[in-house]
Amino acid sequence: MEPFEKTKKEQEFMKAYENLAEPIFRHCFFRVSDREKAKDLAQETFVKTWEYMVSGKEILNLKTFLYKVASNLIIDHYRKHKNVSLDALTEDGFDKASGEEGADIFADAEYSQVMRVLKDLDEQHQEIIIWRYVDGLIPSEIANLLGVTENLVSVRLNRAIKKLKEKLRI
Amino acid sequence: MNDKELEKIKEISASISLSVDEKNDLREKIISQMKAVELKQERTQHSKRIWFAQFLQPRLVPSFAVALIFVLSSGGIAAAQVSLPGNPLYGIKVNVNEKVKGIFMVSLEDKAQREIELVSRRLEETRSLALAEKLTPEARGVIENQLEKHTEKVKEYIKTSENKNDISQAINLQLQLEIAFSLNEKVLTKIETVSSEVSPVVAKVRREISSVSEEKSILQNDLSVGDRENENISIIAKDRLEAAKTVTEVAEGLVNQGIPQFEGSGYEDQINLVKQDIQKGESLLEEGSYQEAIQYFDKSLKNSSEIKFLIENFDQEEANRVFIKNKTLQLGLPDMGTSSDTGEPQIINDSGAPQNQSEGSVGKSIRKISVPNPTTLSSPPAGL
Numbered sequence: 436m437e438p439f440e441k442t443k444k445e446q447e448f449m450k451a452y453e454n455l456a457e458p459i460f461r462h463c464f465f466r467v468s469d470r471e472k473a474k475d476l477a478q479e480t481f482v483k484t485w486e487y488m489v490s491g492k493e494i495l496n497l498k499t500f501l502y503k504v505a506s507n508l509i510i511d512h513y514r515k516h517k518n519v520s521l522d523a524l525t526e527d528g529f530d531k532a533s534g535e536e537g538a539d540i541f542a543d544a545e546y547s548q549v550m551r552v553l554k555d556l557d558e559q560h561q562e563i564i565i566w567r568y569v570d571g572l573i574p575s576e577i578a579n580l581l582g583v584t585e586n587l588v589s590v591r592l593n594r595a596i597k598k599l600k601e602k603l604r605i
Numbered sequence: 606m607n608d609k610e611l612e613k614i615k616e617i618s619a620s621i622s623l624s625v626d627e628k629n630d631l632r633e634k635i636i637s638q639m640k641a642v643e644l645k646q647e648r649t650q651h652s653k654r655i656w657f658a659q660f661l662q663p664r665l666v667p668s669f670a671v672a673l674i675f676v677l678s679s680g681g682i683a684a685a686q687v688s689l690p691g692n693p694l695y696g697i698k699v700n701v702n703e704k705v706k707g708i709f710m711v712s713l714e715d716k717a718q719r720e721i722e723l724v725s726r727r728l729e730e731t732r733s734l735a736l737a738e739k740l741t742p743e744a745r746g747v748i749e750n751q752l753e754k755h756t757e758k759v760k761e762y763i764k765t766s767e768n769k770n771d772i773s774q775a776i777n778l779q780l781q782l783e784i785a786f787s788l789n790e791k792v793l794t795k796i797e798t799v800s801s802e803v804s805p806v807v808a809k810v811r812r813e814i815s816s817v818s819e820e821k822s823i824l825q826n827d828l829s830v831g832d833r834e835n836e837n838i839s840i841i842a843k844d845r846l847e848a849a850k851t852v853t854e855v856a857e858g859l860v861n862q863g864i865p866q867f868e869g870s871g872y873e874d875q876i877n878l879v880k881q882d883i884q885k886g887e888s889l890l891e892e893g894s895y896q897e898a899i900q901y902f903d904k905s906l907k908n909s910s911e912i913k914f915l916i917e918n919f920d921q922e923e924a925n926r927v928f929i930k931n932k933t934l935q936l937g938l939p940d941m942g943t944s945s946d947t948g949e950p951q952i953i954n955d956s957g958a959p960q961n962q963s964e965g966s967v968g969k970s971i972r973k974i975s976v977p978n979p980t981t982l983s984s985p986p987a988g989l
Contacts, residue, residue, distance in 0.1 A: 442848055442852055443848075445639075445852070445855055446847050446848055449850075449851050449854055449855075450847070450851075452632060456623065456631060456632070457623055457628070460623050460631075461621050461622070465618070474623075478634055478635055478638075482635060482639070482642065485635070485639050485642055486642045486645075489642060549610055549614060549617070550617065553614065564611075568611050568614045568615055568618070569614060569615075569618040596608070596611070599610060600608075600610065603610060
């Protein structure tokens with residue numbers, strides 16, 4: 436890579452870090468329910484993305500690319516740790532370590548219930564709800580991530596919400 | 606979406622965040638890993654380049670057929686790639702390999718950057734030859750000739766950008782050329798004592814830095830005076846700010862990696878000076894003094910690039926050799942810096958005299974490590 440091109444990429448990458456470190460961490464946290472693991476996954480997401488960038492390959496949308504990498508790493512994480520079931524995570528609840536602001540919110544029974552149900556959804560439904568309502572991605576960005584049309588994203592999202600509500604009523 | 610459940614998810618989401626310390630810690634870890642990724646990538650790309658060159662040579666340069674038969678049959682391309690002036694394969698390297706790669710560059714910017722890369726390469730060759738004590742007047746002549754050709758080509762591309770009214774690109778290329786010269790000037794200055802042939806090259810490089818810098822100032826002035834309402838100059842200033850900040854951040858990450866050779870080397874202080882310059886530039890930017898702000902950003906970019914370059918290219922053996930050479934000159938001793946057979950640096954005892962390795966007794970702390978002292982940062986831009 437040419438020196439100036441490299442500098443431009445570093446610039447773009449560091450800017451992405453400043454803007455997206457928090458959302459990517461949050462996404463990982465919602466998916467793995469472990470603060471330290473979420474930080475590790477966020478770190479790995481950025482490093483893998485940089486590896487891709489310096490290999491000279493083009494990234495059209497860095498934001499969606501980062502989410503895609505994070506998502507793949509989370510899947511790998513679960514494959515490697517098959518013993519840690521989602522059920523176990525649901526029972527344990529979220530890792531509230533570090534006493535961060537807002538931790539009190541988890542003490543609310545209603546919130547805990549929503550989170551348990553969310554984690555109880557199948558991976559596809561859980562993922563799409565997190566992308567839309569935790570990460571705030573718009574349907575076109577989710578479509579880009581999944582490689583499907585926006586219409587299909589809307590359909591899947593509606594199904595996921597329906598499932599979530601059904602489970603909450605049980 | 607006013608659904609109660611979804612609102613709750615959003616609320617929970619908003620309550621989860623990284624602390625400032627956590628974010629800083631994560632950033633540091635990522636920056637330190639970026640370097641490892643780049644090194645790995647460079648090694649892979651080097652192997653690919655050699656393969657690519659082998660594939661292309663015979664079809665594109667038939668007039669070199671005889672030479673290429675030799676080259677292809679003996680793995681000579683790889684040898685040519687690393688050859689230096691004085692080596693028979695050097696001609697193939699600069700006249701065939703490098704030109705062939707240039708053919709496939711399409712945009713003016715790519716072509717110009719390619720030539721800037723070759724400028725750097727010629728200067729790196731000067732350093733390698735000097736350290737191997739093989740920088741003869743003839744070899745220097747070959748390098749200077751090539752250096753001139755590449756520099757002229759970059760200047761042609763800059764002129765073309767100007768003619769196309771793409772002043773921003775012209776200024777960017779000037780800055781890149783200036784940085785390439787500046788970085789190598791710093792490195793070559795350090796080894797001037799090793800070979801008397803280095804000084805003329807350093808002098809030439811300094812002339813080029815001065816010329817490019819002057820031309821860049823003229824273009825920047827034209828840009829701001831010619832059209833004050835034009836947003837170009839403010840966009841350039843903001844781009845430069847981003848670039849300076851990024852490179853400084855990366856350089857800082859490298860300095861803070863905790864590598865023993867760089868502890869106490871003064872890099873931390875230099876990073877702080879660079880940051881101060883960036884702050885001064887930012888204040889000027891806010892005031893709308895774009896021209897002056899750009900000068901501060903360019904200075905910061907050059908200085909942080911220099912720190913980054915020196916750390917990334919730090920070579921312990923080279924540092925030892927330069928140290929020995931300097932010590933030898935300082936003590937007025939006969940040249941004994943390297944063992945003539947192997948070129949390996951000798952171990953130096955605390956008084957600076959060479960010590961026979963076979964006689965070295967265990968427990969004596971005798972190895973000197975030459976820390977690359979970065980040169981003092983240049984004074985603030987004139988007129989500020």
